[in-house]
Amino acid sequence: MQFQQLQYFVAVAETRHFTRAADLVHVAQPSLSQQIKALERELGADLFLRARGNITLTDAGEALLPLARRILADADTARHEVLELVQLRRGRVRLGATPSLCTGLLPDVLRAFHDRYPGIQLLIEEGGSHDLVRELARGALDLALVVLPLPTPSPALTTVELLREDLVVVSSPDAPRPGRGRRTVRVADLEGERLVMFRHGYDLRELTVAACRAEGFEPDFAVEGGEMDAVLGFVRAGLGVAVVPRMVAARSGRGLRVTPLDRPGLHRTIALAHRSDVAPPRAARELQRMLLER
Numbered sequence: 001m002q003f004q005q006l007q008y009f010v011a012v013a014e015t016r017h018f019t020r021a022a023d024l025v026h027v028a029q030p031s032l033s034q035q036i037k038a039l040e041r042e043l044g045a046d047l048f049l050r051a052r053g054n055i056t057l058t059d060a061g062e063a064l065l066p067l068a069r070r071i072l073a074d075a076d077t078a079r080h081e082v083l084e085l086v087q088l089r090r091g092r093v094r095l096g097a098t099p100s101l102c103t104g105l106l107p108d109v110l111r112a113f114h115d116r117y118p119g120i121q122l123l124i125e126e127g128g129s130h131d132l133v134r135e136l137a138r139g140a141l142d143l144a145l146v147v148l149p150l151p152t153p154s155p156a157l158t159t160v161e162l163l164r165e166d167l168v169v170v171s172s173p174d175a176p177r178p179g180r181g182r183r184t185v186r187v188a189d190l191e192g193e194r195l196v197m198f199r200h201g202y203d204l205r206e207l208t209v210a211a212c213r214a215e216g217f218e219p220d221f222a223v224e225g226g227e228m229d230a231v232l233g234f235v236r237a238g239l240g241v242a243v244v245p246r247m248v249a250a251r252s253g254r255g256l257r258v259t260p261l262d263r264p265g266l267h268r269t270i271a272l273a274h275r276s277d278v279a280p281p282r283a284a285r286e287l288q289r290m291l292l293e294r
Helices: 003-015 018-024 029-043 059-086 099-104 106-116 129-137 203-214 228-236 246-251 282-293
Strands: 048-051 054-057 091-097 120-126 143-148 157-171 194-198 220-226 242-245 257-260 267-275
Touching (some): 003 059, 018 029, 054 059, 059 282, 091 099, 091 282, 099 120, 099 228, 099 242, 099 246, 129 143, 129 157, 129 267, 143 157, 143 282, 157 228, 194 203, 194 228, 203 242, 203 267, 220 228, 228 242, 242 246, 246 257
Parallel strands (some): 091 143
Antiparallel strands (some): 143 267, 157 242, 157 257
């Protein structure tokens, strides 16, 4: 049984006329008649009672008609569903990102993506790079923004460098300026400062602690264990200073003093990652393009 045969059958059943049915489906009448006969042979039953000027459905035809209409309707629905996905009218993107990127980089890009494709659902998962790599590998995410180098390099992932971002020191305007009041500070100047530190597994925590140890000292934590919003809130309250991405500091609004780090400073490299063995969905590829072109 062929899809085209069902189309011809329904056309004849609705018009009760082979010639008018052929015109309706844009096919020559002999070809339509041949396909109907082939369908009847396939089913082992006549579908129409043919009398001059009078075409009626047999019992077999009456039984087939609602089923054929349903099959054609389902096919039409499937065609429209796929077309909407191809044209980015519907669908979803599952994007993972570190919390600092959700605060700094993503809001503007996601707003632009949503304005262009309002029917695409955006599902965001926050986490450290290690967690996001694991979620990518098991297929729970389409894309992830991660910090390079990856904690556990994975040959199953493709990464594309997105940006290299400076880190800065933030403090409360009511507290003494870090680095003895200078306009810029060195990592070594953080010795003796009380730091507000992120939770374990946070990329910024590992980077900051490693930089302090490279300067020969262990950082002194005033409070630790927070996410980005909590860390910024504790700094505003004067509990200590924190090392955060420049974009986050720029978006954090009033209540924070921003002090750049002297050269060579501290930086982090952000990359866009996806599985190597599976192409991201069309909507995810479009978001990827917008992130790379931002």
